[in-house]
Amino acid sequence: xxxxxxxxxxxxxxxxxxxxxxxxxxxxxxxxxxxxxxxxxxxxxxxxxxxxxxxxxxxxxxxxxxxxxxxxxxxxxxxxxxxxxxxxxxxxxxxxxxxxxxxxxxxxxxxxxxxxxxxxxxxxxxxxxxxxxxxxxxxxxxxxxxxxxxxxxxxxxxxxxxxxxxxxxxxxxxxxxxxxxxxxxxxxxxxxxxxxxxxxxxxxxxxxxxxxxxxxxxxxxxxxxxxxxxxxxxxxxxxxxxxxxxxxxxxxxxxxxxxxxxxxxxxxxxxxxxxxxxxxxxxxxxxxxxxxxxxxxxxxxxxxxxxxxxxxxxxxxxxxxxxxxxxxxxxxxxxxxxxxxxxxxxxxxxxxxxxxxxxxxxxxxxxxxxxxxxxxxxxxxxxxxxxxxxxxxxxxxxxxxxxxxxxxxxxxxxxxxxxxxxxxxxxxxxxxxxxxxxxxxxxxxxxxxxxxxxxxxxxxxxxxxxxxxxxxxxxxxxxxxxxxxxxxxxxxxxxxxxxxxxxxxxxxxxxxxxxxxxxxxxxxxxxxxxxxxxxxxxxxxxxxxxxxxxxxxxxxxxxxxxxxxxxxxxxxxxxxxxxxxxxxxxxxxxxxxxx
Numbered sequence: 001x002x003x004x005x006x007x008x009x010x011x012x013x014x015x016x017x018x019x020x021x022x023x024x025x026x027x028x029x030x031x032x033x034x035x036x037x038x039x040x041x042x043x044x045x046x047x048x049x050x051x052x053x054x055x056x057x058x059x060x061x062x063x064x065x066x067x068x069x070x071x072x073x074x075x076x077x078x079x080x081x082x083x084x085x086x087x088x089x090x091x092x093x094x095x096x097x098x099x100x101x102x103x104x105x106x107x108x109x110x111x112x113x114x115x116x117x118x119x120x121x122x123x124x125x126x127x128x129x130x131x132x133x134x135x136x137x138x139x140x141x142x143x144x145x146x147x148x149x150x151x152x153x154x155x156x157x158x159x160x161x162x163x164x165x166x167x168x169x170x171x172x173x174x175x176x177x178x179x180x181x182x183x184x185x186x187x188x189x190x191x192x193x194x195x196x197x198x199x200x201x202x203x204x205x206x207x208x209x210x211x212x213x214x215x216x217x218x219x220x221x222x223x224x225x226x227x228x229x230x231x232x233x234x235x236x237x238x239x240x241x242x243x244x245x246x247x248x249x250x251x252x253x254x255x256x257x258x259x260x261x262x263x264x265x266x267x268x269x270x271x272x273x274x275x276x277x278x279x280x281x282x283x284x285x286x287x288x289x290x291x292x293x294x295x296x297x298x299x300x301x302x303x304x305x306x307x308x309x310x311x312x313x314x315x316x317x318x319x320x321x322x323x324x325x326x327x328x329x330x331x332x333x334x335x336x337x338x339x340x341x342x343x344x345x346x347x348x349x350x351x352x353x354x355x356x357x358x359x360x361x362x363x364x365x366x367x368x369x370x371x372x373x374x375x376x377x378x379x380x381x382x383x384x385x386x387x388x389x390x391x392x393x394x395x396x397x398x399x400x401x402x403x404x405x406x407x408x409x410x411x412x413x414x415x416x417x418x419x420x421x422x423x424x425x426x427x428x429x430x431x432x433x434x435x436x437x438x439x440x441x442x443x444x445x446x447x448x449x450x451x452x453x454x455x456x457x458x459x460x461x462x463x464x465x466x467x468x469x470x471x472x473x474x475x476x477x478x479x480x481x482x483x484x485x486x487x488x489x490x491x492x493x494x495x496x497x498x499x500x501x502x503x504x505x506x507x508x509x510x511x512x513x514x515x516x517x518x519x520x521x522x523x524x525x526x527x528x529x530x531x532x533x534x535x536x537x538x539x540x541x542x543x544x545x546x547x548x549x550x551x552x553x554x555x556x557x558x559x560x561x562x563x564x565x566x567x568x569x570x571x572x573x574x575x576x577x578x579x580x581x582x583x584x585x586x587x588x589x590x591x592x593x594x595x
Contacts, residue, residue: 004020004025004159005456006069006070006159006161006162006212006456007162007212007213007215007216007451007456007459008065008066008069008162008163008215008216008219008220009215009216009459010459011025011061011067011068011069011162012061012065012067015061015067015068016060016061016062022053022056022067022068022111023050023053025068025070026049026053026068026070026111026113027046027049029070029113029160029161030043030044030046030049030113030114032160033113033114033155033160036154036155036158036160037133037136038117038130038132038133038134038135038136038151039116039117039135039150039151039154039155039158039160040072040114040115040116040117040151040155041075041083041085041087041114041115041116041117041132041151042075042082042083042085042114042115043113043114043115044082044112044113044114048081049111049113052106052111052112053068053111055106056068056109056111059109061109064108064109065108065109065219065223066105066108066109066110066219066220066223067108067109068109068111069109069110069111069162069163070110070111070112070113070160070161070162071105071110071111071112071113071161071162071163071164071165072112072113072114072115072116072151072152072155072156072160072161072163072164072165073099073102073112073114073115073116073152073164073165074115074116074118074122074148074149074151074152074164074165074166074167075087075115075116075117075118075151076118076121076122076167076197076198076200077099077101077102077115077165077167077196077197077198077207078095078097078098078099078102078196078197079095079098079099079102079112079115080095080096080097080098081094081095082094082095082114082115083095083115084115084198085115086118086120086121086122086198087117087118087119087120087121087129087130087131087132088120088121088131088318088325088326089131089325090318090322090325091121091315091318091325095196097196098196099193099194099195099196099197099207100193100195100196100226100228100230100231101165101192101193101194101195101196101197101207101224102165102196104223104224104226105165105220105223105224108223113155113160113161116149116150116151116152116154116155116164117130117132117133117135117150117151118130118147118148118149118150118151118152118172119147119148119150119172119330120326120327120330121198121200121311121314121315121326121330121334122148122149122167122169122172122198122200123148123200123311123330123333123334124147124148124172124329124330124391125146125147125148125170125171125172125175125391125394125395125398126144126146126147126150126378126383126387126390126391126394127144127145127146127147127148127150127176128144128147128380128383128384128387129147129148129327129329129330129387130150130327131327134380135147135150135151135154136154136380137154137179137180138153138154138157138158138180138181138452138453139180139181139419139420139421139453140418140420141380142379142380142381143179143377143378143379143380143420144179144377144378144379144380144383145176145179145180146175146176146177146178146179146180146374146394147172147175147176148166148167148172149164149166149167149168149172149173149176149208149210150176152164152165152166152176152210153166153176153177153179153180153182153184153210154176154180156180156182156210156211156212156452157180157181157182157452157453157454158452158453158454159452159453159454159456162211162212162216163209163210163211163212163216163217163220164209164210165207165208165209165210166184166207166208166209166210167197167200167205167206167207167208168184168186168205168206168207168208168402169200169201169204169205169206169402170204170302170303170395170398170399170402171394171395171397171398171399171401172208173185173186173206173208173209173210173410174186174208174373174398174408174409174410174425175373175374175394175398175410176210177210177373177410177412177423178373178374178377178410178412178421178422178423178425179374179377179420179421180421180452180453181412181415181421181423181449181450181451181452181453182210182211182212182410182412182452183209183210183211183212183213183214183216183217183409183410183411183412183440183444184208184209184210184373184409184410185208185209185211185217185221185408185409185410185433185436185437186206186208186401186402186407186408186409186410187206187207187208187209187221187225187407187433188206188235188241188405188406188407188430188431188432188433189204189206189233189235189402189405189430190231190233190234190235191225191235191237191431191433192206192207192221192224192225193207193226193228193230193231193234194206194207194231194233195228195230195231198314199310199314200310200311200314201307201310201311201314202233202310202313202314203233203310204307204310204402204403205233205402206402207224209221209224212451212452212454212456213441213444213451213458214409214411214437214438214440214441214444215441217409217437217440218244218434218437218441221433221437222242222243225237225242225433235430235431237431238431239470240431240434240470241431241432241433241434242434243434243470244434244437244438245434245435245438245470245539246438246471246494246495246496246537246539247435247438247439247441247442247496248284248367248491248494248496249284249491249496249497250284250285250286250491251284251285251286251367251368251439252285252286252288252365252366252367253280253285253286253287253288253366253367253368253369253370253426254287254288254289254290254362254363254365254366254368254369254370255277255287255288255289255290255369255370255371256289256290256291256292256295256371257289257290257291257292258289260291260292260293260296261273261372261375262375262396263372263375263376264375264376264393265376266375266376266377268416268417268418269372269374269375269376269377269416269422272413272414272416272422273372273422273424275414276370276413276414276422276424277370279413279443279446279447280370280443283442283443283446288365288366290362290365290366290369291362292362292371293358294355294356294358294359294362295355295359295362295400295404296396296400297351297355298352298355298356298359298399298400298403298404299395299396299398299399299400299403300399301348301351301352301403302395302399302400302403303333303392303395303399305340305344305348306337306340306341306344306345306348307348307403308333308334308336308337308340309337309338309340309345310337311333311334311337312334312335312336312337312338313337315334319331319334319335329387329388332388333388352403352404355404356404356405359400359404360404360429363406363427363428363429364429367428367435367439368426368427368428368432368435368436368439369426369427369428370424370425370426371397371424371425371427372397372424372425373397373398373410373423373424373425374394374396374397374398375393375394375396375397376393376394377420378390378394397425398425401427405429405430406427406428406429406430407427407428407429407430407431407432407433407436408425408426408427408436409425409426409427409433409436409437409440410423410424410425411423411424411425411426411440411443411444412444412447412449413443413447413449414447414449415449426439426440444458445458445460470539470540470541471537471538471539471540472537472538472540472543472568473498473535473536473537473538473567473568474490474495474535474536474537474538474543474546474567474568474569475503475533475534475535475559475561475567475568475569475570476490476533476534476536476569476570477503477509477519477521477531477532477533477534477559477569477570477588478518478519478570478588479516479517479518479519479588480534480536481532481534481588481589482497482534484588484589484592485516486516489546489549490536490538490546493538493539493542493545493546494538494539494542495536495537495538495539495542496536496537497534497535497536498535498536498537499534499535500532500533500534500535501533501534501535501561501562501563502530502531502532502533502561502562503521503530503531503533503559503560503561503562504530504560504561504562504564505528505529505530505562506523506524506528506530506560507521507522507523507524507528507529507530507531507583508521508522508524508527508528508529508577508581508583509521509522509529509531509581509582509583509585509588509591510522510572510576510577510578510579510580510581510582511579511580511582511591512553512554512572512576512579513579514551518554519570519582519588519591520553520554520570520572520576520577520579521559521569521570521571521572522571522572522574522576522577523571527583529583529586530562530586531583531586531587531588532586532587532588532589532590533559533561533569535561535567550570552573553572553573553575553576554570554571554572554576555570555571555572555573556568556569556570556571557569557570557571558571559571
């Protein structure tokens with residue numbers, strides 16, 4: 001197995017220091033990919049890869065965030081010069097240009113390795129519905145890898161690529177992530193262009209991202225989520241969803257009612273889910289149980305309603321002229337889409353709109369909703385014996401997501417006693433992708449699981465917010481310190497403690513009387529001292545209301561920290577020196593302990 005840590009940060013560091021050559025790494029990975037059965041449908045040859053590597057000539061890890069980062073592409077997404085098959089050779093065509101989303105990634109320095117296997121025409125959640133072979137689970141070949149984006153998930157999990165593109169119409173970007181210990185981001189519909197993507201259900205399709213960490217998924221998401229005017233379903237992203245956000249120390253989440261949770265007889269997955277909920281509560285989460293019935297009713301519409309007609313429309317030429325080109329199970333599912341009437345479609349749309357109103361009322365009560373990503377992990381033999389109903393079971397927690405226009409992320413949370421992965425899905429409204437990524441990162445940092453099926457450890461590489469305009473670092477030295485009287489003013493504004501340090505040796509501290517006694521930090525030219533401070537990162541949207549509550553003689557300015565940085569913090573007018581000088585304590589906390 002490839003020993004080089006392929007997380008984006010690790011590669012960036014290795015390239016920057018000269019410890020690793022992009023050419024050496026990429027060619028080695030491409031050779032290793034050739035040994036994997038049923039993971040890839042087509043691979044770039046050395047000449048093709050060398051051409052992409054040549055594109056790095058005037059780039060660097062400092063200027064291009066995906067410099068030399070290897071990635072895989074599900075074979076229903078175009079890559080120029082390679083066939084797009086959708087796992088059906090009779091459908092195959094040579095792509096003249098790459099899909100819009102692929103172009104964004106290559107422009108950022110990413111290097112494609114090849115096209116990955118999938119459930120034919122992206123119809124399935126199992127990873128076994130392909131004439132190119134069944135993609136085996138990265139941990140145990142007896143188990144399914146999950147589909148339809150099976151090859152993409154296994155390529156990431158086994159350390160061949162840093163990330164991969166999949167598609168997710170009904171769960172295809174989340175189920176394989178769960179079964180292979182990966183992050184699976186199903187972005188809000190329309191944020192990642194579907195130009196150059198073979199449609200499954202065009203009105204619902206999403207390009208998804210498989211990654212080893214939430215941070216890597218976010219890096220790829222920010223690059224890939226560029227508005228494509230040629231995509232009729234494209235959606236303009238919001239400024240708040242373009243940069244990483246902070247997870248709250250105290251947050252709320254909902255889970256379905258106990259009677260609505262089903263694990264299809266898998267007591268192991270059931271136990272892991274309840275363990276995960278306990279971990280979320282230990283992380284500061286407040287659990288609410290809410291009625292999940294609108295989501296479950298919506299989920300049934302995807303395959304039991306007229307949306308199957310979209311799959312028929314997408315494959316109409318093949319299914320009508322060369323039906324034998326399709327696998328029996330794929331054809332059986334899609335053929336049903338030719339019987340829906342226009343009246344059925346409108347009736348279903350009306351019903352869906354009513355269900356969305358009900359579902360939205362549930363989602364808006366919490367920061368996010370949590371479900372198992374899958375209720376059970378089936379073996380390949382079980383799927384062979386019951387290919388349709390077991391596949392349907394896998395969609396129990398996933399099929400409703402795009403119909404109801406939610407964003408979602410699958411995040412690994414544990415391993416079973418059988419050393420198989422388990423994970424949950426977090427979801428919320430559309431355009432909440434950054435929020436979900438932040439909580440996924442929080443969960444991963446807490447659990448510290450190895451990455452994918454490799455032995456690579458998760459590093460303390462939290463989502464970077466320090467250089468984004470949406471946040472401000474605020475140094476506090478008194479009643480706003482952790483555990484002190486006014487600290488709640490920071491917490492209720494979603495601020496997050498990022499550092500405990502001291503000021504430069506340049507200040508004196510005085511007491512300011514009031515309803516709550518506070519300190520005044522004043523720069524001094526004599527008897528200079530340093531003082532305990534905490535740096536809290538606050539969303540700028542809450543900063544104005546925070547400042548409005550500051551009473552004279554205090555105000556906002558710049559505080560010099562011990563390392564020379566200037567950070568926004570509390571300063572005071574000279575009149576504050578009329579108070580008691582408490583500089584000898586070096587800390588407001590120590591002074592308060594003497595009272």
